[in-house]
Amino acid sequence: MFDGILQRKDGFSRTSLISSLSQHRCSSEQALFLASRMRSSGFKLNSYSLVCLIRALSNLGWISYAQQLHSYILKSGFHSNVFVATALLGVYVKWGFLDHAHCLFGEIPQPNVVSWNSLIYGYAQSGECLKALGLVSELARSSLRPDVFTFTAALTACTQPSFLDLARSVHCKIIKFGFESSIIAGNCLIDMYGKCGSVCDAILEFHLMKDKDIVSWNSIIGANAQNQRVADALDLFHQMPVPDTISYNEVISCLAQVGNMEDALKILSEMPNPNSSSWNSVIAGYVKQNRVQEALDFFSKMHSAGITKDQFTFSSIIRGAACLSALNWGALIHCCTIKSGWDSCIVVGSALIDMYSKCGQIKKAEMVFGSLTGRNLVTWNAMISGYAHNGNTREALWMFKEMKTMRGLKPDHITFVGVLSACGHDGLLGDGIRYFESMTREYGIRPTAEHCSCMIHLLGQGGELLRAQRMIYELGFESCGLVWKALLTACRACGDVEVAEVAAVKVLALEGDDEFVYVLMSNTYASHGRWNDVSDVRELMRERGMRKEAGCSWIEVENALPISSIKE
Known part of the structure; x- marks a missing residue:
């Protein structure tokens, strides 16, 4: 068939066939093969053919081929064609190559609104809200007029409570440019306000909409559901014409x-x-x-x-198996993912790494990590945390070093929880302090209670409990029970009664009576032979109706999970 078409003199048949083949993923490879044959036969590709080939590459996810096609576009002079350049820009955005996309955008002599919208959407999807909104402002100042998709793209960046004011500024622009009656804009506003936690604004926008479609109803139900307004979500659900x-x-x-x-x-x-x-x-x-x-x-x-089970089915149930360290169940589910073809999915792979790590099967976690063709930050974090969980400090720190060399990956707060935990396993106080300082200074990550707890554990191992106590105040966690519990645990390990008493008073003041505090204080007093204090603590526990619970664990028996209890 291809040979017959190639022998024709008109380019219309060839271009039409490339267009048809590029519509679907299953035939996209044939479109590329035909284009290659055309080039070998001396035919020149026109702008429409190039747009179709870019779509085919997008369908297939062939990054290296897209870069080769980009080179051909540059050599043949089509980089100044707004339709070709915009199509290529869209592919770079889809694959997350925003640097390439922005560079390409700058080379388009006269970008159209679609070009602008593609780049705005890319930054919005990557969470770079300020860059997305900055482009919206640039577009508004240009000779072009933004369309409704400009603003809906910008709204996808404003889906956190901290961005609510910025989202309202986008809402003002929607009104200014006359898109307030658009159903598309209204639905996006409802969704945005719901994700920002401003349900009242979402409800107001819903009621102001003259025309509502099923997306409008689903958006307002979702806004209430996401904010745990169960009764309101159910009420709206029952009001829907046809759910x-x-x-x-x-x-x-x-x-x-x-x-x-x-x-x-x-x-x-x-x-x-x-x-x-x-x-x-x-x-x-x-x-x-x-x-x-x-x-x-x-x-x-x-x-x-x-x-039909999808990546979310498997990632959820694998997390469940991880919670119980249910290795047999986890392995069975892993087999299901292989059979279903989801084992190479990043979301499922990351969950499997976490599950095997929590089950103590770090070699299997490594095997899954190595089998993944694509890895995101969650995948690397899972492996780092897995090593830390199993006491493989050297491997965890090596993995962190490797992750930093990966293009487009930047450590987040979860990464550093894993790194600091790994340092805690081997008592690497100096390394832990350096990583903590790097987290705040180099990456601009604000310490969380988990980071503070990790540092308290490290400082406790080094006998620097007073420094740990000061850190709680310096980081502003004096009202957080979690960090005081961490300090109390560190005192128990070090046998420091005075600091332990301060930490115990703080925990009780913040979280009320907690048998954890009484048990730890009893054990701390016992380690110093202060038996009168031990008796006083146990008497207090009896008066408050507390008793030390029996230790328990889960044990798999033929994939069932009975509780095994160990009483002291």
Whole structure:
């Protein structure tokens, strides 16, 4: 077929076939093959053919070939063609190569609104809100007029409570440019206000909309659901003219996330055509409520019912198996991911690394990490934390060093929790301090209570409890019970009674009576032979109706998870 088309003199047939083949992923490779044959036969590609080839490469995800095509575009002079350049820009944005995209954008002599929107959307999707909004302002000052998609792209960047004021400024621009009656803009505003935690603004926008479609209803239900306004979400759901699958899923997810599993299951049973997302919400709800055995049972039902499982199904249930260190279940689910073709997915792979690490199978975690063709920050964090969890300090710090060499990856607060924990396993106080300072100075990451707790553990190992106590105040965590518990634990290990008493008073003041405090203080006094104080603490526990709970653990027996209890 290709030979017959190549023998024709007109370029229309060739271009039409390339266009047709590039429409779908399954035939995109043929489009590229035809274009290659055309070039070998001396035919020149026109701008429309190039746009189609860029689409084919986007479908296939062939990065290196896209770069080769970019070189051809530069040599043939099509880089100044706004349609070709915009199509290529869109591919770079899709793959997260924003530096390439912005450079290409700067080379377009007269970018159109679509060019601007693509770059704005890219920065918005990558979380670079200020850059996205800066481009919106530039576009507004140019000779071009922004369209409604300019502002909906900008709104996707403003989905955190800290960006609420910026989001309202975008809302003002929507009104200024006359798009306030657009259903698309209205739906995006409802979604944005919901994600920013301003449900009242979302409800107001919903009521101000003259025309509403099913997306409008789903957006307002989602806004209430995301902010755990369960009654309002259910009320709106029952008001909907005709709920669709997304409507049902929003409500099921809302109920499951707050632990109302019975009502979530009831809605699921009433749903006309439940899909994998419907079942996933229930599994995620069980895992969040630490009802992991029920999550595993529900996953088995899903499997038996023949419901298609996706990356979110597997990542949720693998997290559940990790919580219980249920290795047999985890391994079985891993087999399911291989059979379903999801084992190479980054989300699933990261969950498997975490699960195997928590089950003490660090070699299997390494195997999964090595098998992934793509790795994101979550994947690297999972491996670093896995090494730290298993006491492999050297490997964790080496992995951190390797991660820093990866293009486009930047350590976040979770990365440094893993790194500092790893230092804590081997008592590397000096290294821990250097990493902590690097986190704040080099990466601009504000310390969290978890970072502070890791540092307290390290300082405690070095016997510097007073320095640890000062750090709590210096970092502003004097009202956080977690860090005082960490200090109390460090005092127990060091046997420092005075600082332990200060930490105990703080925990009790912040969190009320906690048997953890009494047990640790009793043990600390006992280690110093202060038996009268031990008796006083135990008497206080009796008066308050407290007793030391029996230690317990989960043990898998033929994939069941009975509790094994050890009483002292």
